[in-house]
Amino acid sequence: MAGEPVDQFRERIKSEQRDRASSSGTAGGSVAGREQANNDHDNGADKDNDEGNDMIKIRLRDSSKFQRESAWVVKKSETMWAHLQNYANSIQANFESLRFVTHEGSRINRTDTPESLELEDDEVIDVLPMTIGGQPCLNVT
Incomplete structure (x- = not known):
């Protein structure tokens, strides 16, 4: 949502990342797989998504x-x-x-x-x- 305070924005993004990682079932849903998925997203591995750049x-x-x-x-x-x-x-x-x-x-x-x-x-x-x-x-x- 545009115009929301930064703290709320960060919390919303974190929860969306957790939801995506848990629903994708990476590495059989293991903790290491979820951490890797979060690290990939945090490091900008998903460059196709321009939402962050906008x-x-x-x-x-x-x-x-x-x-x-x-x-x-x-x-x-x-x-x-x-x-x-x-x-x-x-x-x-x-x-x-x-x-x-x-x-x-x-x-x-x-x-x-x-x-x-x-x-x-x-x-x-x-x-x-x-x-x-x-x-x-x-x-x-």
């Missing part, structure tokens, strides 16, 4: 007084708008009162993707409160 980890850093930071895994070709809304919901903030800015200082728009923004793995996106004339906007309609 994913990128981004970190969202809240610059408010709480100084929160969380990591998300998203697809490179997918728009980031829904993921940013999910982040706003996770910190219980009004999405319309936040601005998401790349390290270069450009705002993230509705149609932007990690590819179009040329984001690299483990890139930081700053989450800033919306301001008008230097004053924070409390009521956005």
Whole structure:
């Protein structure tokens, strides 16, 4: 699932690997066979699967007084708008009162993707409160 926190993503991948190893019956289902299957997968032996290459980890850093930071895994070709809304919901903030800015200082728009923004793995996106004339906007309609 795109947009899920990194810890949940890793746990989901590990459980899928365990399921695949146990259902494939490698080496008669022995422990050594399952370990070999997991090692092959961990070492990138399955290069035909491009799913891992299409994913990128981004970190969202809240610059408010709480100084929160969380990591998300998203697809490179997918728009980031829904993921940013999910982040706003996770910190219980009004999405319309936040601005998401790349390290270069450009705002993230509705149609932007990690590819179009040329984001690299483990890139930081700053989450800033919306301001008008230097004053924070409390009521956005």
